[in-house]
Amino acid sequence: MDGEAEDRAWKPVLALRARAERGESAAADDAPAPLDALFGELAATPAGGRFVVAHLGQSLDGRIATESGHSHYIGCEQSLLHLHRLRALVDAVVVGIGTVIADAPRLTTRHCTGPDPVRVVLDPRARLGAEASVVTDRAAPTLVVHSRDVHPMLPDHVETAALAPDPTGALPPAGVLAVLAERGLTRVLVEGGGRTVSSFVAARVLDRLQFAVAPLLIGSGRPALSLPVVETLDAALRPPYGRFELGPDTLFDFDLRATPAA
Ligand SMILES: NC(=O)c1ccc[n+]([C@@H]2O[C@H](COP(=O)([O-])OP(=O)(O)OC[C@H]3O[C@@H](n4cnc5c(N)ncnc54)[C@H](OP(=O)(O)O)[C@@H]3O)[C@@H](O)[C@H]2O)c1
Incomplete structure (x- = not known):
C-alpha cells in the first residue's frame, strides 16, 4: 500500500x-x-472506557535492543507505522525511565495522522533529567510518575504524581493505571522497555499484548519479556491471538483478558 x-x-x-x-x-x-x-x-x-495494550518490537530471538541499548530500528517501516497508529488512538503512552535514558524518544504521533498521547514516564527514583527531550520539547504533555520517597526537580509544565513503590522499588502497574484513570487517561499504550512491559504482564493488568517480530537475529541483548520462572510448559501463557503481516515483520496480538488470573 x-x-x-x-x-x-x-x-x-x-x-x-x-x-x-x-x-x-x-x-x-x-x-x-x-x-x-x-x-x-x-x-x-x-x-473513559478502559483499554490497555502493550507493544514491543522484537527480533525473532526475542531481543528488543542490543546489550548497549541500541534499538533503532528492529522492525520495518510498516511496524513503525503500526506503532504510531496505536499512539494516535490512545490517551497515554507509558515508558520506563530506562527507555527514556537509552532512546530519548519523542513518543508523539508522526508517521500517521492523529493526536499525540500524553507521555508518561515511570521514574521511581527521579532519574529523569530536566534536559531530557520529553521535558524540554513540549511536543505533548508529559506526566512523570515517581516513588513517594523522592522529589523530582522538573519544570512546572511537567506534571508529576507520587505513588507508593512495591517492595522491589518498582511502581505497581495497577497503581500507575489508577493514577492515569484519575486524569481521564484510560486508553493506554505501554510502549516499553522490556522490564516495564514485563511488569504489566506479570501484574495481569493488560487487555492486549503485541509483539512485532522482525526476521532478525541479534543473539544477545535486552530481552523482550522476563516473567517469573515456570517449571513446566503447562504454566506458560497461551492466550488467544491474531497474527498479521506488517511487511517482512509478523505482528502477534495476544488477548490477555481470556488468560486466567495467577
Ligand atoms: N524494541 C522495542 O519495542 C523497544 C521499546 C522501548 C524500549 N526499547 C529498548 O528497551 C531498553 C530499555 O528497556 P529496559 O527494560 O531496560 O527499561 P524500561 O522498561 O524502559 O525501564 C525500566 C525502569 O523503569 C522503572 N520502573 C518503574 N516502575 C516500573 C515497573 N513497574 N516495571 C519496570 N520498571 C519500572 C525502573 O527504574 P529504576 O531503575 O530507576 O528503579 C526500571 O529500572 C532500551 O534499550 C530501549 O532502546 C525497545
Missing part, C-alpha cells in the same frame, strides 16, 4: 475514534478491513 492508500484506509479508523470520543454509537467493525481487527476495538472504546 502506498502512503496515500494507507492514509485513505486510516481515516475511517480516526473517524470511528472521534465518534466514540463524542459518545456516539461506534463498533469495532465500523473500521474497514483489515484495520478493523487491529484497531477497531481500541478505536471504538469511548472516552
